[in-house]
Amino acid sequence: MIAPSVRAFLEAERAGVLSTIRPDGRARQSVVYFLLEGDHILVSTESKRGKAKDVERSGWASLCVMGREPPFPSVTVEGAAALRVNQIADHTARLFARISGDEPPELTDELLAGMDRVLLDVEIGRAYGASYLPAE
Amino acid sequence: MIAPSVRAFLEAERAGVLSTIRPDGRARQSVVYFLLEGDHILVSTESKRGKAKDVERSGWASLCVMGREPPFPSVTVEGAAALRVNQIADHTARLFARISGDEPPELTDELLAGMDRVLLDVEIGRAYGASYLPAE
Numbered sequence: 001m002i003a004p005s006v007r008a009f010l011e012a013e014r015a016g017v018l019s020t021i022r023p024d025g026r027a028r029q030s031v032v033y034f035l036l037e038g039d040h041i042l043v044s045t046e047s048k049r050g051k052a053k054d055v056e057r058s059g060w061a062s063l064c065v066m067g068r069e070p071p072f073p074s075v076t077v078e079g080a081a082a083l084r085v086n087q088i089a090d091h092t093a094r095l096f097a098r099i100s101g102d103e104p105p106e107l108t109d110e111l112l113a114g115m116d117r118v119l120l121d122v123e124i125g126r127a128y129g130a131s132y133l134p135a136e
Numbered sequence: 137m138i139a140p141s142v143r144a145f146l147e148a149e150r151a152g153v154l155s156t157i158r159p160d161g162r163a164r165q166s167v168v169y170f171l172l173e174g175d176h177i178l179v180s181t182e183s184k185r186g187k188a189k190d191v192e193r194s195g196w197a198s199l200c201v202m203g204r205e206p207p208f209p210s211v212t213v214e215g216a217a218a219l220r221v222n223q224i225a226d227h228t229a230r231l232f233a234r235i236s237g238d239e240p241p242e243l244t245d246e247l248l249a250g251m252d253r254v255l256l257d258v259e260i261g262r263a264y265g266a267s268y269l270p271a272e
Contacts, residue, residue, distance in 0.1 A: 029200035064165035
């Protein structure tokens with residue numbers, strides 16, 4: 001359901017601005033590294049973080065991804081979101097590799113649980129505001 | 137009230153991700169060019185845009201600014217927001233010059249009104265999530 005130009009852009013970029021809804025009804029924004037997996041955006045975070053608590057409470061999140069050079073290509077994707085703690089080792093290892101540029105580290109769900117690491121999983125229900133995306 | 141390192145970063149960057157609150161209570165995000173003026177973030181938009189209507193309705197907005205290279209320095213600022221339509225020609229001209237890299241264009245409030253152009257003005261009430269900002 002994601003347009004090919006949007007998918008290609010989300011695969012080429014690796015960081016974006018996540019927005020969640022705080023208890024006061026306003027938006028919390030932070031820069032995150034992400035991985036596109038099918039129609040899901042995956043972000044590694046800690047369960048104690050505000051963004052994680054927002055997702056647990058509201059079941060929703062949005063990610064705006066912006067290219068690095070003018071005219072700043074961008075798109076926003078949003079949808080139902082949840083925290084995952086089981087069978088997250090492989091995706092988390094790929095995400096860490098994407099961040100570091102190194103080989104994926106050896107991870108297990110148990111090791112990640114000990115680090116309080118969870119996967120914030122956004123199912124892309126909608127993409128909007130696509131601007132200046134590279135032509136396919 | 138903005139820390140000097142945050143101010144320097146906001147002066148060096150010119151685009152960020154604005155978040156406003158939609159009527160459904162979720163976050164709308166889009167890439168905007170901005171100008172820091174004192175403790176205010178100024179963005180030029182059209183009054184018919186969703187972000188403008190969100191600000192009119194909620195009186196609030198947030199901007200997350202992210203540097204272009206790893207480790208992606210960033211900070212989020214937020215606060216009371218309003219639309220301005222009077223005495224906006226000078227700031228809008230400076231903002232357009234910042235976008236284009238050219239000299240500021242000759243603008244008047246009347247000309248901007250004819251283009252439906254307004255200034256979205258966010259008074260920075262809080263800055264958070266400052267990460268990897270260049271040392272002063």
